[in-house]
Amino acid sequence: MTTKTYEKYYVPAQSPWPFVGAVALFFIAFGAGHYVIDISKQQSGFGGYLLLLGLIILVFMLVGWFRNVIDESMSGLYSAQMDRSFRQGMSWFIVSEVMFFMAFFGALFYGRVIAMQWLGGASNNAMTFELLWPNFEPVWPLIKTPGGIETQAMPWTGLPLINTIILVISSFTLHFAHTGLEQQKRGQLKLMLVLTLLLGAIFLSLQVYEYIHAYRDLGLQLDSGFYGNTFFLLTGFHGVHVTLGAIILLFVFFRVLKGHFTPEKHFAFQAAAWYWHFVDVVWVCLFVIVYIL
Amino acid sequence: MSVVITEPRDHDDQHDHDHEHHDHKPRGIKRWLYTTNHKDIGTMYLIFALVMFFIGGAMAMVIRLELFQPGMQFVEPHFFNQMTTVHGLIMVFGAVMPAFTGLANWMIPMMIGAPDMALPRMNNWSFWILPFAFLILLLSLFMPGGGPSFGWTFYAPLSTTYSSDSTALFVFSVHIMGISSIMGAINVIVTIWNMRAPGMTWMKMPLFVWTWFITAFLLIMVMPVLAGVVTMVLTDKYFGTSFFDAAGGGDPVLFQHIFWFFGHPEVYIMILPAFGIVSAIIPTFARKRLFGYASMVYATASIAILSFLVWAHHMFTTGMPVFATLFFMYATMLIAVPTGVKVFNWVATMWRGAMTFEVPMMFALAFIVLFTIGGFSGLMLAITPADFQYHDTYFVVAHFHYVLVTGAVFSIVAAVYYWLPKWTGNMYDESLGQWHFWCSLISVNLLFFPMHFVGLAGMPRRIPDYALQFADFNAFISIGGFLFGLSQLIFVWVLIKCARGGVKATDQVWEGAEGLEWEVPSPAPYHTFETPPVIK
Numbered sequence: 001m002t003t004k005t006y007e008k009y010y011v012p013a014q015s016p017w018p019f020v021g022a023v024a025l026f027f028i029a030f031g032a033g034h035y036v037i038d039i040s041k042q043q044s045g046f047g048g049y050l051l052l053l054g055l056i057i058l059v060f061m062l063v064g065w066f067r068n069v070i071d072e073s074m075s076g077l078y079s080a081q082m083d084r085s086f087r088q089g090m091s092w093f094i095v096s097e098v099m100f101f102m103a104f105f106g107a108l109f110y111g112r113v114i115a116m117q118w119l120g121g122a123s124n125n126a127m128t129f130e131l132l133w134p135n136f137e138p139v140w141p142l143i144k145t146p147g148g149i150e151t152q153a154m155p156w157t158g159l160p161l162i163n164t165i166i167l168v169i170s171s172f173t174l175h176f177a178h179t180g181l182e183q184q185k186r187g188q189l190k191l192m193l194v195l196t197l198l199l200g201a202i203f204l205s206l207q208v209y210e211y212i213h214a215y216r217d218l219g220l221q222l223d224s225g226f227y228g229n230t231f232f233l234l235t236g237f238h239g240v241h242v243t244l245g246a247i248i249l250l251f252v253f254f255r256v257l258k259g260h261f262t263p264e265k266h267f268a269f270q271a272a273a274w275y276w277h278f279v280d281v282v283w284v285c286l287f288v289i290v291y292i293l
Numbered sequence: 294m295s296v297v298i299t300e301p302r303d304h305d306d307q308h309d310h311d312h313e314h315h316d317h318k319p320r321g322i323k324r325w326l327y328t329t330n331h332k333d334i335g336t337m338y339l340i341f342a343l344v345m346f347f348i349g350g351a352m353a354m355v356i357r358l359e360l361f362q363p364g365m366q367f368v369e370p371h372f373f374n375q376m377t378t379v380h381g382l383i384m385v386f387g388a389v390m391p392a393f394t395g396l397a398n399w400m401i402p403m404m405i406g407a408p409d410m411a412l413p414r415m416n417n418w419s420f421w422i423l424p425f426a427f428l429i430l431l432l433s434l435f436m437p438g439g440g441p442s443f444g445w446t447f448y449a450p451l452s453t454t455y456s457s458d459s460t461a462l463f464v465f466s467v468h469i470m471g472i473s474s475i476m477g478a479i480n481v482i483v484t485i486w487n488m489r490a491p492g493m494t495w496m497k498m499p500l501f502v503w504t505w506f507i508t509a510f511l512l513i514m515v516m517p518v519l520a521g522v523v524t525m526v527l528t529d530k531y532f533g534t535s536f537f538d539a540a541g542g543g544d545p546v547l548f549q550h551i552f553w554f555f556g557h558p559e560v561y562i563m564i565l566p567a568f569g570i571v572s573a574i575i576p577t578f579a580r581k582r583l584f585g586y587a588s589m590v591y592a593t594a595s596i597a598i599l600s601f602l603v604w605a606h607h608m609f610t611t612g613m614p615v616f617a618t619l620f621f622m623y624a625t626m627l628i629a630v631p632t633g634v635k636v637f638n639w640v641a642t643m644w645r646g647a648m649t650f651e652v653p654m655m656f657a658l659a660f661i662v663l664f665t666i667g668g669f670s671g672l673m674l675a676i677t678p679a680d681f682q683y684h685d686t687y688f689v690v691a692h693f694h695y696v697l698v699t700g701a702v703f704s705i706v707a708a709v710y711y712w713l714p715k716w717t718g719n720m721y722d723e724s725l726g727q728w729h730f731w732c733s734l735i736s737v738n739l740l741f742f743p744m745h746f747v748g749l750a751g752m753p754r755r756i757p758d759y760a761l762q763f764a765d766f767n768a769f770i771s772i773g774g775f776l777f778g779l780s781q782l783i784f785v786w787v788l789i790k791c792a793r794g795g796v797k798a799t800d801q802v803w804e805g806a807e808g809l810e811w812e813v814p815s816p817a818p819y820h821t822f823e824t825p826p827v828i829k
């Protein structure tokens with residue numbers, strides 16, 4: 001019968017984890033909302049605790065869910081077709097992440113190429129310029145806002161350049177880890193994964209250092225006008241993604257130590273690697289657009 | 294397209310240890326909380342959407358009550374603003390989108406011969422996020438200072454400088470709604486891409502599958518942008534950034550650009566699956582194959598691509614350069630071409646068909662006529678100089694309610710009547726359904742058609758009071774609104790009656806129905822197509 005040639009698609013039986021995950025997101029969203037309000041009003045409230053509770057439930061959910069999935073994977077329930085489903089799912093998730101960053105890159109483009117020029121009188125905005133802020137100079141980086149906040153720009157030489165090199169190298173080490181996995185060289189796989197994680201950790205530490213430098217020495221802060229806004233939100237969200245990617249890689253590393261993954265089947269490794277390469281590409285765009293240009 | 298079901302009768306040698314789950318429904322509340330079954334999840338989405346439709350509808354009733362007569366009657370302006378805002382948010386994100394996702398969950402696996410959605414657990418997560426997200430949004434109405442009151446489009450600086458504290462809750466609830474939509478969309482794409490039964494080639498897929506496939510791409514592309522823009526609103530309001538504040542080098546118009554880059558594809562997210570539904574129903578009741586199947590697919594794709602290039606037609610009055618307004622005007626009018634192809638094909642399908650007029654067909658026919666009216670008023674709005682007159686008036690309200698209520702909502706109702714016998718195994722009460730249709734049709738036009746006139750005469754939208762010359766029309770509109778709201782109670786009656794029993798439906802249900810979903814028994818078994826059918 002023709003049906004024999006098609007593998008059975010494993011539809012998991014009931015699972016509590018999705019519902020637990022929804023509860024976690026409820027507490028995170030509800031808690032974060034109240035936490036933000038509490039901070040802005042400088043009052044003590046329950047928001048922070050709810051947020052924390054939500055995060056704890058989320059971690060609990062992720063551990064439980066992934067344990068189930070890894071067990072199912074190790075017991076061979078997943079067919080090649082399901083592997084394709086997972087891969088496609090991850091790819092489209094990364095596309096959605098790209099679009100999230102696009103919103104901020106788009107804002108940066110608009111602010112720099114259009115809004116700033118118009119505030120400086122470009123196009124038909126001569127009167128806007130004359131009447132609102134006649135002393136405003138439309139130069140990028142926007143180190144003096146129309147409202148008068150002054151700051152300094154972050155140079156691309158030095159730390160950012162070093163960080164770029166570090167992150168690009170980490171993409172290569174991860175690639176060599178992958179080839180190690182595919183060629184059954186487990187030693188190379190482990191060594192290269194450790195190197196990738198180390199480089200990621202160094203990158204993040206240097207980012208923290210750069211932030212401290214920006215706040216203390218340059219007076220470049222989140223609220224220092226459009227330049228500071230886009231600088232911190234773009235690099236900040238990127239940093240969050242690197243952290244996330246590093247945590248995923250860390251768990252992949254633990255699974256490697258336990259002897260998981262074969263040259264043919266290693267979706268978790270593949271997904272983590274794609275994610276890492278994606279944050280790397282975002283950084284290169286960021287470095288060019290936010291720092292250099 | 295002929296379909297051969299090669300479901301083997303001797304399951305035991307084909308299936309492994311989880312065979313005992315076969316057609317054995319788990320019991321109790323856990324069935325719904327922990328489910329991985331696409332039909333259960335689809336049902337939950339649809340019930341959730343119906344509940345939200347009535348909550349959002351109740352808010353619309355408050356709005357119409359206040360506008361029944363000129364002057365301030367029942368509610369404070371601030372509360373009125375909260376009603377218009379939350380009505381919009383609930384109807385868009387809580388009613389129409391989840392209803393389409395519910396239909397996708399129920400029907401796509403059955404239409405392509407798949408055992409379930411590709412990622413069943415993530416599917417359940419997508420659903421269960423929604424009740425919590427809307428709980429947060431609704432709870433925010435009871436906060437000191439009130440809930441969101443800046444319109445569903447939350448333009449800065451209304452949502453930043455001038456908004457109440459609850460904005461943070463609004464932002465985070467939109468974030469988790471977005472997570473839900475993105476996961477749902479990924480699931481739809483992967484299911485369609487990877488789970489089609491052997492022989493179900495791309496160009497054999499039913500149009501509902503095609504339109505949802507394209508819709509899912511739109512969701513993946515624009516929901517993250519929405520997440521980005523609400524994040525900017527959050528940081529602008531609470532953390533001192535100035536994305537939308539000119540004093541810090543930003544621009545309030547930047548908000549509108551980012552929002553509508555999300556927002557315009559979003560409105561097509563709410564209409565493309567409707568095209569798929571109508572393209573399923575019309576051929577069934579005309580007993581003819583769909584006219585121009587391939588052109589329907591290409592038209593859908595064209596509309597989706599164009600939807601990314603037209604966002605600024607919502608912003609003609611913001612003072613964009615003339616070149617930009619011209620570009621967006623022509624790009625917008627271009628969309629009328631593929632949409633016209635669709636309407637033409639539906640009409641051509643019916644041409645010399647052996648038509649009958651059961652309730653799904655009635656709603657589908659009303660869809661074609663009334664959605665086209667909404668499309669035409671959209672064309673009027675696309676003309677930049679004319680838009681200067683129409684902008685922010687009730688004409689706009691009339692336009693988008695024609696495309697969303699008599700468009701999207703009518704298509705959802707049509708779909709529910711069309712597939713209800715397949716879901717429940719019982720035929721719905723035809724005469725009650727006809728009552729529902731005619732009451733809805735008459736009241737919805739009484740409700741929305743006069744809005745064109747008051748809009749053209751200059752009545753602004755989102756204002757709780759109006760000039761005296763609009764009084765008569767507004768009284769008509771309000772009566773239409775109340776009647777439309779009441780008519781939907783007939784719908785609930787039909788649904789409950791049908792779920793509880795009725796004339797048993799056959800497998801094919803409708804004489805002219807074609808497709809895999811009509812090959813399985815009615816009601817559809819808990820698990821379908823565990824072994825893929827072969828489509829020749």
